[in-house]
Structures are given as structure tokens and as C-alpha cells.
Amino acid sequence: MDLDFGQILPNLSYILHGLLLNLEITATTVIFGIIWGTLLAIMRLSSFKVLRWFALGYVNIFRSIPLMMVLLWFYLLVPQLLQAFLDLPATTDTRFISALIAFALFEAAYYSEIIRAGIQSVSKGQISASLALGMTKGQALRMVVLPQAFRIMTPLLLTQGIILFQDTTLIYTLSLADFFYRAVNIVGNRDGLVTEMIIFTGAVYFVICFTVSRLVNYYKKRVTR
Amino acid sequence: MISLENVSKWYGQFQVLKNCSTSVAKGEVVVVCGPSGSGKSTLIKTVNGLEPVQKGKIVIGETEITSKATDLARVRSKVGMVFQHFELFPHLSILKNLTLAQIKVLGRSEEEACEKALSLLERVGLLAHADKYPAKLSGGQQQRVAIARALCMDPIVMLFDEPTSALDPEMVNEVLDVMVELAYEGMTMMVVTHEMGFARKVANRVIFMDAGEIIEDTSKEQFFTNPQSDRAKDFLAKIIH
Numbered sequence: 001m002d003l004d005f006g007q008i009l010p011n012l013s014y015i016l017h018g019l020l021l022n023l024e025i026t027a028t029t030v031i032f033g034i035i036w037g038t039l040l041a042i043m044r045l046s047s048f049k050v051l052r053w054f055a056l057g058y059v060n061i062f063r064s065i066p067l068m069m070v071l072l073w074f075y076l077l078v079p080q081l082l083q084a085f086l087d088l089p090a091t092t093d094t095r096f097i098s099a100l101i102a103f104a105l106f107e108a109a110y111y112s113e114i115i116r117a118g119i120q121s122v123s124k125g126q127i128s129a130s131l132a133l134g135m136t137k138g139q140a141l142r143m144v145v146l147p148q149a150f151r152i153m154t155p156l157l158l159t160q161g162i163i164l165f166q167d168t169t170l171i172y173t174l175s176l177a178d179f180f181y182r183a184v185n186i187v188g189n190r191d192g193l194v195t196e197m198i199i200f201t202g203a204v205y206f207v208i209c210f211t212v213s214r215l216v217n218y219y220k221k222r223v224t225r
Numbered sequence: 226m227i228s229l230e231n232v233s234k235w236y237g238q239f240q241v242l243k244n245c246s247t248s249v250a251k252g253e254v255v256v257v258c259g260p261s262g263s264g265k266s267t268l269i270k271t272v273n274g275l276e277p278v279q280k281g282k283i284v285i286g287e288t289e290i291t292s293k294a295t296d297l298a299r300v301r302s303k304v305g306m307v308f309q310h311f312e313l314f315p316h317l318s319i320l321k322n323l324t325l326a327q328i329k330v331l332g333r334s335e336e337e338a339c340e341k342a343l344s345l346l347e348r349v350g351l352l353a354h355a356d357k358y359p360a361k362l363s364g365g366q367q368q369r370v371a372i373a374r375a376l377c378m379d380p381i382v383m384l385f386d387e388p389t390s391a392l393d394p395e396m397v398n399e400v401l402d403v404m405v406e407l408a409y410e411g412m413t414m415m416v417v418t419h420e421m422g423f424a425r426k427v428a429n430r431v432i433f434m435d436a437g438e439i440i441e442d443t444s445k446e447q448f449f450t451n452p453q454s455d456r457a458k459d460f461l462a463k464i465i466h
């Protein structure tokens with residue numbers, strides 16, 4: 001096989017620019033996913049039936065649908081919602097915001113499960129001790145349970161972030177010019193270098209994800225020591 | 226100070242407390258003992274509402290715990306509790322452990338809370354450890370911190386749920402010494418424990434429980450020299466060597 005990697009360097013800045021898109025979606029989704037996921041986890045553990053059922057339904061629905069479908073679904077839905085509520089012209093490009101919303105809502109379901117396990121791993125005695133000191137349930141959760149839960153969960157939340165980062169490749173289905181799309185569909189197709197570009201993008205993903213996961217491991221060792 | 230009237234509690238079909246009635250007067254030290262599974266820990270946790278009950282009436286001071294209208298958090302802030310497994314907050318320094326509820330629950334200023342915390346740490350002999358984290362302390366030290374944390378709230382009564390049973394034997398006394406001192410100062414105390422030495426020394430009354438029932442509720446002299454029930458005799462024979 002005759003492979004030509006010579007075209008990577010001249011196009012590198014263009015291709016890496018697409019990576020920003022992936023990173024933006026990853027960062028926004030991690031932040032939003034943790035916030036919404038925490039709320040879902042609290043609802044799931046609440047003593048109100050309605051909240052419990054809502055959270056349970058939400059998590060199960062999103063975990064039972066492929067991410068690709070959620071993406072396409074929001075791709076079709078979000079423009080209509082935005083037009084209905086904000087009165088935007090039909091030509092507005094809503095692909096990025098659709099992808100962002102789809103990812104955030106989808107990932108929150110996974111984050112909420114991690115966070116729920118984290119909350120449950122904090123011993124019940126800690127809650128009893130907080131209540132015995134006169135704290136309300138809310139104070140106990142905020143000041144005693146969640147800080148401990150997040151310490152335990154941080155490695156898992158970051159690992160989920162790595163998986164999420166890989167999943168952001170799927171936005172190429174919305175023709176958003178992300179890292180993979182630029183490398184393979186644009187540069188690769190144009191210059192007839194699809195194979196080379198797939199190998200190259202795979203290598204880049206590997207280096208990024210492997211490095212971050214080593215860092216997560218390092219952090220985990222420091223925290224548990 | 227504390228009164229329980231016909232308190233009953235069930236876990237599903239299983240009745241853990243059967244018509245328990247007793248009271249603790251101001252300044253009194255009452256020791257609750259009995260074989261494991263007898264319901265003594267459950268009983269003491271019903272006093273500040275950590276364990277809800279299905280039947281009966283519990284009153285602390287003037288407040289009825291078992292009334293739905295009661296603001297439990299408010300009552301609990303005045304009732305100190307010490308747990309078997311200490312339950313210090315591992316993510317906070319010793320000092321922060323002692324100031325958190327003072328600031329967030331009682332609304333004290335940080336300065337005031339720190340002053341109170343440090344004076345109580347000094348009292349339990351742990352002033353030098355104020356900035357350490359709980360994990361750095363021995364079990365006995367952690368339990369003394371837990372007692373100091375409860376005292377920071379200026380409680381009107383202290384509840385102890387087997388405060389020494391998770392400790393290595395050589396650390397039991399340092400915790401009991403703090404409790405004895407507290408009793409001598411006139412603190413109202415309800416103590417679930419197997420430490421009969423402690424009971425002999427400071428208890429006014431002893432409550433003996435078995436299978437969810439209060440079998441004996443009597444003065445300590447009476448309990449140790451002339452227990453009425455066979456179950457109490459049997460228990461004492463096993464526990465006192």
C-alpha cells in the first residue's frame with residue numbers, strides 16, 4: 001500500500017481548527033451535564049414520587065436511544081422551536097446549537113447515574129450526623145454529601161468526558177465541520193487521501209484520550225492516597 | 226427534659242420498639258443497655274427524630290418531637306448526638322467540623338464560632354489538631370472531636386449512641402473520661418453503652434432493654450445489686466467479668 005502523509009502538515013491548521021468545535025461541545029456538555037445530572041440524581045433520590053419518576057423516565061429514555069438518533073432528532077426539532085419562540089429567519093444555522101443541546105441532554109442522563117452512585121457511596125451516618133447538628137436535608141446534601149461525592153466521582157466524571165469527546169465526532173452527520181469532517185470529508189476527499197486521514201485522525205484521538213486518561217489515573221492515585 | 230410515652234416502631238412487619246416509656250430529668254445521666262438487637266440504638270435515635278416512630282409521644286424540653294408541626298432541625302440543633310462511628314466530616318478540617326453547624330445553623334459569626342470551637346477542642350485536649358483532617362486522628366481522638374462538635378451547639382441534652390464500641394480498647398478511657406467530666410458538670414445525658422464501669426460511676430438510672438422492650442428502668446444501685454428480671458441478670462452475668 002502506498003500512503004502519502006505529506007498533505008497533513010500543509011492542512012494542519014485548517015484541520016485542527018475543527019478540533020475546537022469538538023472541544024467546545026465537550027466542555028459545554030461536561031459542565032451542563034454535571035449540573036443537570038446532579039439535579040436529576042437528586043430528583044432520583046428524592047422522597048417525592050413525581051420527581052423520582054420524572055428522573056427515572058428521563059434517564060431510561062436517553063440511555064435507550066442511540067446518540068446518533070438524538071442528534072438527528074434535535075437537528076430537526078431545535079430549528080422549529082427556535083423559530084417558534086425567538087422568531088428567527090428560517091435560514092439561521094442552528095446545527096451547532098442543536099448539537100450542543102442534544103449532547104447536553106443526552107450526557108446528563110449518564111452523568112446523573114454516576115452522580116447518583118457517588119451520592120449513595122457517602123455513608124448514611126454522614127447525613128444522620130448533619131441532621132443531628134440541626135442542618136436541613138438540603139444543607140446536609142450541599143455541605144456534607146455532595147463535596148464528598150464529587151471527590152470520589154471526579155475520575156469517573158472525567159472518564160465520561162473522554163468518552164463524550166470521542167462521541168462528538170458524530171456531529172459530522174449534521175455536516176458540521178469538526179475535526180474528523182475536515183480531515184476526512186474535506187481534505188481527504190479533495191486530495192484522495194481518505195485512508196491517510198482516517199489513520200491520522202485516529203492517531204490524534206488516541207494521543208489526546210490516552211494522555212487525559214493517564215492524567216485521570218494520576219489524579220485518582222493522589223486523591224485515594 | 227426528655228419523655229417517651231408508649232413509643233412503638235415497626236420495620237415492615239417487625240416491631241423494633243414495643244410500648245417504650247421512660248423519662249430523663251434535667252441533669253440526669255441515664256444509661257441504656259441490653260443485648261445487641263434489643264432496640265437501644267433505635268430508641269435513642271427516636272429521641273431527636275432521626276428514627277421516626279409510628280406510635281407514641283416523644284417530648285424534649287417543651288417540644289413534641291412526634292408532632293408533625295415540629296421543626297425537627299430546630300430541635301436537633303439543641304440536642305447533641307455522638308455516634309458509634311464518630312461521623313466527622315472527612316472533607317473538612319477539625320476546626321471546620323466544629324464551626325460548620327454553628328455558622329450555618331445557629332448563624333454565629335465565623336469569629337465567634339472559631340472561638341467556641343477552639344475552647345472546646347482545648348477542653349477535650351485536642352487543640353493542637355485543629356487544622357488536621359479527621360483521617361489523621363486516632364479513633365479515640367476522633368470521638369473526642371465529635372463530642373466537642375456536639376457541645377459547640379450549646380446543647381440542652383446529649384445523646385450518645387455506643388460512643389466507645391468502635392474503639393480499640395486502649396482508647397476507650399480517653400473518651401469515657403470526657404463523658405464523665407461532662408456528667409459531673411451537670412449535663413443531661415442519655416447514653417447507650419456496654420461500659421458498665423461508666424454506668425456505675427456516673428449514671429443516675431439504668432434502662433435495660435431486650436427485644437424492643439424496656440425490661441428494667443431503675444436506679445443504678447438497684448440494677449447492679451438487685452436486678453429484677455432474669456434477662457437482666459443473665460445480661461449482667463455475661464458482661465461483667
